[in-house]
Amino acid sequence: MVSRRLSVLIAASVLTMVLITSVGLSFAEKPTVLKPCVQCHQPEKDLVRGTLVSVTEKFKTINVQVGQKLVWIITYGDDLKITGADKLSAISKDKEIGIRFTGDEKKPYAVSLTVKPPAKVAPEKLVSLEEMVKLVAEGPEKGNFLLVDSRPKPRYLEGHIPGAVSQPNDKFEELMATVLPAEKDKLVIFYCGGVT
Numbered sequence: 001m002v003s004r005r006l007s008v009l010i011a012a013s014v015l016t017m018v019l020i021t022s023v024g025l026s027f028a029e030k031p032t033v034l035k036p037c038v039q040c041h042q043p044e045k046d047l048v049r050g051t052l053v054s055v056t057e058k059f060k061t062i063n064v065q066v067g068q069k070l071v072w073i074i075t076y077g078d079d080l081k082i083t084g085a086d087k088l089s090a091i092s093k094d095k096e097i098g099i100r101f102t103g104d105e106k107k108p109y110a111v112s113l114t115v116k117p118p119a120k121v122a123p124e125k126l127v128s129l130e131e132m133v134k135l136v137a138e139g140p141e142k143g144n145f146l147l148v149d150s151r152p153k154p155r156y157l158e159g160h161i162p163g164a165v166s167q168p169n170d171k172f173e174e175l176m177a178t179v180l181p182a183e184k185d186k187l188v189i190f191y192c193g194g195v196t
Helices: 002-026 035-039 129-138 153-158 169-179
Strands: 047-056 061-067 070-075 081-083 096-102 109-115 145-149 187-191
Touching: 035 169, 047 070, 061 096, 070 096, 070 109, 129 145, 129 187
Parallel strands: 081 109, 145 187
Antiparallel strands: 047 061, 047 096, 061 070, 096 109
């Protein structure tokens, strides 16, 4: 009876160890690309793409958000090459960046940092503030337009331009058939949190 209990206890212990080990292995590789970035960029083993959370000059670390609750902490040195900004302190919080690194996910060391340049839109495709005020006052039906808020859903829920519909950038492919109008003559205006 004692040997049977001992056998069951040993088997349970071994099973527990196997489960704990396999769970640890299943989370071994952290994502390296923020979801909206995947629309244009494929994940790379030595490149993290996301938004800047913070830079700590004292500890020489850069924190990059790549998921709702996932932040990479990457160390850097004086040899860091920066493209798109004069210095780290000039990069605003929540700015889209890419960091190429050496080492592994446990001890990444930044080799280069690239700041996403502002989007370039042809002037004739931009809607001025005055035009927007006029259109919003007319309303979507009379003005024959659709106003799309492409910010994340929580930002839309915090507040949005009257008449705007939510179509977060990272859900564009998924929602475009249900949000975008069937009428091809309708003016479609997108807005987001700022120039990116």
